Amino acid sequence: MIIDCHGHYTTAPKALEDWRNRQIAGIKDPSLMPKAGDLKISDDELRESIEANQLRLMKERGLDLTIFSPRASFMAHHIGDFNISATWSAICNELCYRVAQLFPGNFIPVAMLPQSPGVDPKTCIPELEKAVKQYGNVGINLNPDPSGGHWNSPPLPDPHWYPIYEKMIEYDIPAMVHVSTSCNPCFHTTGAHYLNADTTAFMQFLTSDLFQRFPKLRFIVPHGGGAAPYHWGRFRGLAQDMKKPPLKELLLNNVFFDTCVYHQPGIDLLTRVIPVDNILFASEMIGAVRGIDPETGHSYDDTKRYIEAAKISAGERGKIYEGNARRVFPRLDAALKGKGK
Amino acid sequence: MIIDCHGHYTTAPKALEDWRNRQIAGIKDPSLMPKAGDLKISDDELRESIEANQLRLMKERGLDLTIFSPRASFMAHHIGDFNISATWSAICNELCYRVAQLFPGNFIPVAMLPQSPGVDPKTCIPELEKAVKQYGNVGINLNPDPSGGHWNSPPLPDPHWYPIYEKMIEYDIPAMVHVSTSCNPCFHTTGAHYLNADTTAFMQFLTSDLFQRFPKLRFIVPHGGGAAPYHWGRFRGLAQDMKKPPLKELLLNNVFFDTCVYHQPGIDLLTRVIPVDNILFASEMIGAVRGIDPETGHSYDDTKRYIEAAKISAGERGKIYEGNARRVFPRLDAALKGKGK
Numbered sequence: 001m002i003i004d005c006h007g008h009y010t011t012a013p014k015a016l017e018d019w020r021n022r023q024i025a026g027i028k029d030p031s032l033m034p035k036a037g038d039l040k041i042s043d044d045e046l047r048e049s050i051e052a053n054q055l056r057l058m059k060e061r062g063l064d065l066t067i068f069s070p071r072a073s074f075m076a077h078h079i080g081d082f083n084i085s086a087t088w089s090a091i092c093n094e095l096c097y098r099v100a101q102l103f104p105g106n107f108i109p110v111a112m113l114p115q116s117p118g119v120d121p122k123t124c125i126p127e128l129e130k131a132v133k134q135y136g137n138v139g140i141n142l143n144p145d146p147s148g149g150h151w152n153s154p155p156l157p158d159p160h161w162y163p164i165y166e167k168m169i170e171y172d173i174p175a176m177v178h179v180s181t182s183c184n185p186c187f188h189t190t191g192a193h194y195l196n197a198d199t200t201a202f203m204q205f206l207t208s209d210l211f212q213r214f215p216k217l218r219f220i221v222p223h224g225g226g227a228a229p230y231h232w233g234r235f236r237g238l239a240q241d242m243k244k245p246p247l248k249e250l251l252l253n254n255v256f257f258d259t260c261v262y263h264q265p266g267i268d269l270l271t272r273v274i275p276v277d278n279i280l281f282a283s284e285m286i287g288a289v290r291g292i293d294p295e296t297g298h299s300y301d302d303t304k305r306y307i308e309a310a311k312i313s314a315g316e317r318g319k320i321y322e323g324n325a326r327r328v329f330p331r332l333d334a335a336l337k338g339k340g341k
Numbered sequence: 342m343i344i345d346c347h348g349h350y351t352t353a354p355k356a357l358e359d360w361r362n363r364q365i366a367g368i369k370d371p372s373l374m375p376k377a378g379d380l381k382i383s384d385d386e387l388r389e390s391i392e393a394n395q396l397r398l399m400k401e402r403g404l405d406l407t408i409f410s411p412r413a414s415f416m417a418h419h420i421g422d423f424n425i426s427a428t429w430s431a432i433c434n435e436l437c438y439r440v441a442q443l444f445p446g447n448f449i450p451v452a453m454l455p456q457s458p459g460v461d462p463k464t465c466i467p468e469l470e471k472a473v474k475q476y477g478n479v480g481i482n483l484n485p486d487p488s489g490g491h492w493n494s495p496p497l498p499d500p501h502w503y504p505i506y507e508k509m510i511e512y513d514i515p516a517m518v519h520v521s522t523s524c525n526p527c528f529h530t531t532g533a534h535y536l537n538a539d540t541t542a543f544m545q546f547l548t549s550d551l552f553q554r555f556p557k558l559r560f561i562v563p564h565g566g567g568a569a570p571y572h573w574g575r576f577r578g579l580a581q582d583m584k585k586p587p588l589k590e591l592l593l594n595n596v597f598f599d600t601c602v603y604h605q606p607g608i609d610l611l612t613r614v615i616p617v618d619n620i621l622f623a624s625e626m627i628g629a630v631r632g633i634d635p636e637t638g639h640s641y642d643d644t645k646r647y648i649e650a651a652k653i654s655a656g657e658r659g660k661i662y663e664g665n666a667r668r669v670f671p672r673l674d675a676a677l678k679g680k681g682k
Contacts, residue, residue, distance in 0.1 A: 154526070186494070200537065232606070234604075237629075
C-alpha cells in the first residue's frame with residue numbers, strides 16, 4: 001500500500017471560497033457575515049472535485065490512500081479573530097471528513113485547528129476533540145506562526161503550546177508543522193514561508209528539551225524538512241557545539257520528514273542523509289507546483305517516481321510508502337486494520 | 342589559487358566587543374557612550390588574532406585568500422539608530438581593512454553597511470564609497486532584514502534598495518545577502534535565520550524583474566543558497582507556473598551560491614544541481630560550526646574536502662575555487678592581476 005501523508009483539499013468546490021470571501025467581508029461589515037449553514041455543497045459536488053483531481057492522479061500514479069487536510073494556504077489564521085477561525089476550521093474539517101466518508105478507502109482526514117494570533121492554543125481543543133472523536137481524524141496540522149509571516153508567537157517548545165501537545169499524546173496523534181499564507185511581503189508563501197517554517201521548527205526542536213519532556217510527541221516536518229537535510233552537517237555540528245546528543249538520539253524518535261521534494265537530486269539527498277525510518281511518502285498534490293518538469297516529462301509533484309528511482313531497498317521503500325505512516329499515525333493503522341488492511 | 346569568498350572577522354580582539362558593549366550601554370545612558378577613538382587595537386594584536394586562527398587554518402587546509410568581512414552576527418543592525426550603526430560599521434570595516442593591509446596576500450576586504458531598520462539605504466552610500474575607494478573593498482554584505490528577524494523592510498527587488506544597487510553597478514561589486522543576529526526568539530541565528538534569509542532572498546529574486554532592470558547586478562546567496570538547491574525542482578516549477586523563463590535564464594547570470602554546506606551529501610547535491618559557473622568556494626570559518634565531525638574526523642567547515650571529493654572535473658573545481666570568484670568580484674581579479682597573479 002502507498003500512503004501519501006500530505007494532501008490538502010485544494011480543489012474544493014468554488015462555493016467554499018465564495019463563502020470564505022463573504023466571511024472576510026463580514027469582519028468589516030457584520031451585516032454581510034454568512035452563517036455556516038449558508039454553505040451548501042452536495043455529495044455529488046464533493047465527489048466530482050475529488051474524482052477529477054486527487055483521485056484521478058492517485059490512480060494514475062499508483063497511490064492508495066491520502067492523509068487529507070484542509071487547504072493549507074486557505075487556513076489563513078491571521079484573518080479575523082478566534083471566532084472567525086473557529087467557524088472556518090469547522091467548515092473545512094467537515095468537508096475533509098465528508099470526503100473521507102465518500103471515499104473511505106482513499107482518504108482519511110487530518111484537521112486544521114482554529115488558531116488565531118495571540119490567542120491561547122487551548123482554545124483549539126474542542127475542535128481537535130471533535131475532529132478526532134467524531135470525524136476520525138488521525139492527526140492535526142499545527143501552524144507555528146498563525147500571524148502569517150510575522151512570527152510573533154512563542155517558539156514551538158514554549159509551554160504556550162503544551163495544551164495541544166497534551167491532547168496529541170492523549171489521542172496518540174502526530175502534528176504536521178504547517179504554516180499558511182504569508183501576509184508578509186518578504187515571504188512568498190510556497191517558495192519561502194513554507195520552507196522557512198520547516199527549517200525554523202526543526203531548529204526550535206533541536207535547541208529545546210521538548211522531547212525529553214514529551215517523549216511521545218511526534219511531528220512531521222513537511223516539504224522534505226525545509227533546509228534541514230541539505231544542511232544536516234550544519235545541524236549536526238550546531239547540536240554538537242551545544243553539547244547536545246547526536247541528532248538521531250535528540251530528535252529522530254519524534255521528528256519525521258515527508259518527501260515533498262520535487263526533483264530526483266533532492267530525494268536522493270533526503271534518502272542518503274535521513275534514516276529511512278524517519279521518511280514518510282508524500283506529494284502534496286494538487287498543490288504548490290502543478291506543472292510538468294521539462295527535464296523528465298512528468299509532474300514535478302509526482303514524487304513516487306523519485307522514490308522508485310532512489311537507491312534504497314524494497315524494504316526501505318515499503319517503510320517510506322506505508323510502514324512509517326502506520327507507525328507515526330497509529331489511528332490510521334488502527335483504521336486500516338479495522339478494514340483488514 | 343583557492344579563494345574563500347566568505348570569511349568573517351569572528352576572532353577580533355576582545356577590545357572590539359568591549360567597545361561595542363559600551364556603545365550599546367551608551368544608547369540608554371549617553372554619558373557611557375565611547376568615542377570611536379577610544380578603541381585601541383594594535384597591529385600586533387590584529388596579527389595575532391589572525392595568525393592563530395584564520396591564517397593557521399587556511400595554511401592547514403591549503404586556502405590562499407579569504408574575502409574577509411566584519412563578523413556577521415555582530416553587525417546587529419537592529420541595535421540603536423543609524424548613527425550607532427554608522428560608527429560601528431566604520432570601526433569594523435577599518436579593522437578588516439587593516440587585516441588586509443597586514444596580510445595582503447591572504448585577505449581582501451568586503452564591507453558591512455551601516456544599515457538601520459526603517460532608514461533609507463542611501464544613507465549607507467558614504468561608508469560604501471569609503472570602503473571601495475579608500476579601503477579597497479571588493480564587495481559588500483547586504484542585510485535584507487536589518488530588524489533582525491522581524492522582516493519589516495521591503496523585499497530586495499523593491500526600489501527601496503536601488504541606491505545600493507546603483508552603487509554596486511557603478512563600482513562593479515557584488516553583494517553577499519547576509520542577515521545578522523536574530524532578535525526574534527522564533528529564529529535561531531545560525532540554524533534558522535541565516536538559512537531562511539537565503540531562501541527568502543532567492544525567492545524574492547525569482548518572483549521579480551530585478552535583473553531585467555539591473556542586468557549587471559550580482560548577488561551571492563551564502564550557506565549554499567539556503568534551501569534553494571535542495572528544492573531546485575520546486576523553484577523551477579514555481580517559476581514555470583508563473584510563466585517565467587527557466588531559472589538559468591531568469592537568475593543565474595546574477596545569483597551565485599557559496600559552498601558553506603557542512604557535509605559531503607550537501608555539496609554533492611549543490612554541484613549536481615547548480616551549474617558550476619554559479620558556485621563559489623567558501624567555508625565561513627571560523628564561524629557557525631566549529632567542531633570536528635565524528636563521521637569524518639575533520640572539521641565540519643573544512644569545505645575544501647567536500648569539493649575535492651565531489652564528482653566534478655579539475656576544470657570545474659578550478660572555477661569553484663578561483664575562476665568564478667574572479668568573475669563575480671572584478672575588483673578582486675584586478676587586485677590579483679596587479680600583483681601578477
